[in-house]
Amino acid sequence: MSGEPLWMRDPLAILADAPGGVLIEGGVIVRLLGPGERPHGPHRVFDASRHVVLPGLINTHHHFYQTLTRALPAALDKTLFPWLEALYPIWARLTPEALDAAATVAMAELLLSGCTTTTDHHYVFPGGLEDGIAIEAEAARRLGIRAVLTRGSMDLSQRDGGLPPDSVVQDRDTILADSERLVAQFHDPAPHAMLQIALAPCSPFSVTTGLMRDTAALAARHGLLLHTHLAETTDEAAFCRSRFGCSPLDYLESCDWLRPGTWLAHGIHFDAGEIGRLAAAGIGVTHCACSNQLLASGTCPVCAMESAGVAVGLGVDGSASNDGSNLMGEVRAAFLLQRGANGIAAVSHLDALRWATEGSARCLRRPELGRIAVGAAADLALFALDELRFSGAGDPIAALVLCGAQRADRVMVAGRWVVVNGAIAGLDISALMQRHADAARRLSGGSDATRRW
Numbered sequence: 001m002s003g004e005p006l007w008m009r010d011p012l013a014i015l016a017d018a019p020g021g022v023l024i025e026g027g028v029i030v031r032l033l034g035p036g037e038r039p040h041g042p043h044r045v046f047d048a049s050r051h052v053v054l055p056g057l058i059n060t061h062h063h064f065y066q067t068l069t070r071a072l073p074a075a076l077d078k079t080l081f082p083w084l085e086a087l088y089p090i091w092a093r094l095t096p097e098a099l100d101a102a103a104t105v106a107m108a109e110l111l112l113s114g115c116t117t118t119t120d121h122h123y124v125f126p127g128g129l130e131d132g133i134a135i136e137a138e139a140a141r142r143l144g145i146r147a148v149l150t151r152g153s154m155d156l157s158q159r160d161g162g163l164p165p166d167s168v169v170q171d172r173d174t175i176l177a178d179s180e181r182l183v184a185q186f187h188d189p190a191p192h193a194m195l196q197i198a199l200a201p202c203s204p205f206s207v208t209t210g211l212m213r214d215t216a217a218l219a220a221r222h223g224l225l226l227h228t229h230l231a232e233t234t235d236e237a238a239f240c241r242s243r244f245g246c247s248p249l250d251y252l253e254s255c256d257w258l259r260p261g262t263w264l265a266h267g268i269h270f271d272a273g274e275i276g277r278l279a280a281a282g283i284g285v286t287h288c289a290c291s292n293q294l295l296a297s298g299t300c301p302v303c304a305m306e307s308a309g310v311a312v313g314l315g316v317d318g319s320a321s322n323d324g325s326n327l328m329g330e331v332r333a334a335f336l337l338q339r340g341a342n343g344i345a346a347v348s349h350l351d352a353l354r355w356a357t358e359g360s361a362r363c364l365r366r367p368e369l370g371r372i373a374v375g376a377a378a379d380l381a382l383f384a385l386d387e388l389r390f391s392g393a394g395d396p397i398a399a400l401v402l403c404g405a406q407r408a409d410r411v412m413v414a415g416r417w418v419v420v421n422g423a424i425a426g427l428d429i430s431a432l433m434q435r436h437a438d439a440a441r442r443l444s445g446g447s448d449a450t451r452r453w
């Protein structure tokens, strides 16, 4: 590849003040161009005149392994707790081969939808899956996507009053030692890092208070982000009241988690005072519009949070409660849900795009991501409006959200083309789907008894 800068010229539309396009060098955006401007010096050119250019979308909540249990009959039409109870015994059979297929499928779906950075919250470590995070890291490297992988955990099983069965939890010492190992092996704290590690005990009803506190201390020692599910359902709030005598947020505070670098998945059941406390503590919240609707968990107060100063990002959530990994689809879902809840004037398509870009970047404390600006990473999603769904569309950027864009034509991560003509370079999708479907069938019992076909 030539070392000369690349001029992405004259986009059809671009989510930045750069009608002449952007100049990219060394994986970074080095210049925004006005109308009629052209770069000085030698450079390569990519003609973007048929593309709508967005900052690469950032997914701040997922469980890759759940692509293996999409639309599972045993888990259909259930709210969170019974949904989890139906799935835990199946997830307990997860193998390294199955996780590799699942992570590859999830990240491929994300990339093709215009996502350039993803997190994953992996908290299921049955015997034999000790290298689960390494498997995900390798899949991310192979695909060329930027990743923040979280070392998730569960240590509170039914025996001790938690929700998960004994078969899917680990002990606290094992979890903490493994977290240290993964940070030493994989975490790159530098700006523009392709891979970072964060720590992510699963939820109040599957993790002990001791592990919550020790994890916060470990994160503080290494400067890591903390992530967990919180305030997702009224069942969770009832669990916290009965077990800890307080709200989920009070409980989180008692675990030393109310601090910058903590970001929460869902954040639905907070009152105004709690939203103020989130803002004051510098905590981010991932809105998972599809998942929240599918599980009927409630509606995240996104507008109230943003007004208070809380960073709000988007996440597709696990593929057993969405059940897809299309982040552009999630932008549309969040736009419709929040407009319906807050009114026309409160939410525009640009707000929804901001949640998936700058908002998500704020949750991950990555100011170099999520925007098209000088010094920002050259992570870009390019959409062509040549599908039937866009025919006759006026505003090209609004069209992506209102007409329901599904697939990017091109995606660039760190200045490198990862998706070209709607396909991921070097990935055989048919072979991947076969491998993934076989793994899903084996995981759910190896027979068609648990499936409807």
Ligand SMILES: [Zn+2]
Residues within 6 Å of the ligand: 061, 062, 063, 121, 229, 265, 317, 318
């Ligand atoms: Zn989740």
